[in-house]
Amino acid sequence: MAKSVGIIGAGASGLFSAILSAKAGLRVEIYEQNAKPAKKILVSGNGRCNISNTHLSSNDYFSENPSFVNYALESFGFQEFEKFTQELGLLLTTLEDGRAYPLSNEAKSVAKIFEEYARNLGVVFHNECKITDIKEFMQKYDSVIVATGSRAGSHLGGNSDGEEFALLFGHTIIPAYPSLVQLELDSKIAHKMSGAKINAEVTLLINAQKEQSCSGDILFTAYGVSGFAILDLSQMASQALCNYQAVDISINLLPHFTMQKLAQHIAKVAQQMPAFTLLDILVGLLPSKIASGVLESLDIAPNSKGSAIHTKLTKKIANQLCNWRFEVSDTHGFRHAEVSGGGIDTTEIDEKTMMSRKRKNLYFTGEVLDIVGRRGGYNFAFAWASAFVAVESIKKELFIH
Numbered sequence: 556m557a558k559s560v561g562i563i564g565a566g567a568s569g570l571f572s573a574i575l576s577a578k579a580g581l582r583v584e585i586y587e588q589n590a591k592p593a594k595k596i597l598v599s600g601n602g603r604c605n606i607s608n609t610h611l612s613s614n615d616y617f618s619e620n621p622s623f624v625n626y627a628l629e630s631f632g633f634q635e636f637e638k639f640t641q642e643l644g645l646l647l648t649t650l651e652d653g654r655a656y657p658l659s660n661e662a663k664s665v666a667k668i669f670e671e672y673a674r675n676l677g678v679v680f681h682n683e684c685k686i687t688d689i690k691e692f693m694q695k696y697d698s699v700i701v702a703t704g705s706r707a708g709s710h711l712g713g714n715s716d717g718e719e720f721a722l723l724f725g726h727t728i729i730p731a732y733p734s735l736v737q738l739e740l741d742s743k744i745a746h747k748m749s750g751a752k753i754n755a756e757v758t759l760l761i762n763a764q765k766e767q768s769c770s771g772d773i774l775f776t777a778y779g780v781s782g783f784a785i786l787d788l789s790q791m792a793s794q795a796l797c798n799y800q801a802v803d804i805s806i807n808l809l810p811h812f813t814m815q816k817l818a819q820h821i822a823k824v825a826q827q828m829p830a831f832t833l834l835d836i837l838v839g840l841l842p843s844k845i846a847s848g849v850l851e852s853l854d855i856a857p858n859s860k861g862s863a864i865h866t867k868l869t870k871k872i873a874n875q876l877c878n879w880r881f882e883v884s885d886t887h888g889f890r891h892a893e894v895s896g897g898g899i900d901t902t903e904i905d906e907k908t909m910m911s912r913k914r915k916n917l918y919f920t921g922e923v924l925d926i927v928g929r930r931g932g933y934n935f936a937f938a939w940a941s942a943f944v945a946v947e948s949i950k951k952e953l954f955i956h
């Protein structure tokens with residue numbers, strides 16, 4: 556009888572492990588607590604699935620042990636992954652910055668093709684089946700892969716089950732924190748701008764020291780801020796918040812102007828259009844909700860006439876437009892996070908096999924490990940690569956050639 560593999564979690568790394576194991580001739584059963592596999596693949600990349608990246612290196616990952624990813628990414632990098640998807644007829648398209656997407660531009664093609672292929676290979680799916688007893692589960696299979704992901708996105712199946720399984724075998728857990736997540740602000744004004752979006756530059760300050768700047772969309776919300784520029788800063792912000800450090804952001808609403816240019820512009824419009832209010836002047840530069848917010852934050856009445864403006868006030872407004880500070884009170888939490896930092900300590904996992912150093916034939920792949928990538932397809936890239944390494948090892952351990 557064929558040797559068997561039991562996989563817990565039919566997300567990205569579990570599904571991919573199932574396919575590779577079944578291709579190798581193993582008997583594969585995969586268990587998923589949700590009614591359907593691949594929930595996170597389906598919602599990924601705003602429904603488009605940023606499936607990988609052409610430039611993969613350990614610099615794109617955060618971990619207590621970032622070099623852990625090297626062996627997996629060298630063994631199964633972008634080229635190997637693309638070759639695999641091409642064989643299935645799932646073509647990819649890549650952007651200039653290296654991000655890769657399915658050519659269909661739909662995440663559901665990825666989920667559908669992977670699931671269909673796994674079924675064709677004979678993989679047995681047990682949906683709506685949550686594994687709770689890992690020790691009992693291990694007795695049923697020659698090898699077990701724990702691919703339960705992280706706590707991020709609890710409505711999609713995110714939980715800490717994998718960490719709890721690992722603890723039972725004496726593994727150490729690096730405390731988890733939400734990442735690629737929106738930030739909550741301690742501000743009486745931010746929520747009034749809810750729904751307003753701007754392409755701006757945002758700088759993260761930790762204990763008042765500038766740490767990182769990102770450019771891109773910023774969306775004001777009822778709780779604080781969202782958007783790509785915020786998600787990109789959130790990894791560092793979230794870690795700092797966990798360490799009880801003071802976290803602030805400074806938003807440059809108009810990064811293509813210098814402060815001096817802005818002050819000159821405001822003074823010029825005020826002079827040319829004496830009947831304009833200060834709000835009218837700022838609405839020429841910014842979405843109106845944000846313009847109102849800027850004036851309110853400076854205690855300036857929006858209907859103040861531009862003609863009454865003086866140099867000191869002009870400079871004050873220009874300064875706020877370029878350097879608007881907000882205190883970050885928290886992240887928006889695991890439920891809303893795309894990924895989670897922390898997880899199983901990778902020094903206790905063999906990076907060349909993904910096997911536990913504490914329990915033979917027990918493998919951990921994907922986000923359950925203390926590996927988190929930045930935005931850009933890096934998280935899926937590690938899910939695929941770690942699954943590949945685990946299955947290669949299972950083949951060797953079970954003498955499958």
Ligand SMILES: Cc1cc2nc3c(=O)[nH]c(=O)nc-3n(C[C@H](O)[C@H](O)[C@H](O)COP(=O)(O)OP(=O)(O)OC[C@H]3O[C@@H](n4cnc5c(N)ncnc54)[C@H](O)[C@@H]3O)c2cc1C
Pocket residue numbers: 563564565566567568569586587588589592593594595596598599600601604605606607684685686687702703704705707708711712713714716717892893894920921922923931932933934935936938
């Ligand atoms: C909204 C959103 C958008 C994202 N977009 C991107 C993107 O475009 N590009 C990118 O690279 N990454 C993206 N990510 C991150 C990416 O989805 C994850 O990093 C990746 O899915 C991790 O794969 P995994 O297999 O480790 O875990 P998951 O894909 O989370 O799979 C784990 C599975 O295990 C199941 N499970 C958990 N516990 C049990 C149990 N006890 N028994 C049975 N089943 C269990 C879960 O239900 C889940 O289906 C996004 C994440 C979210 C939430």
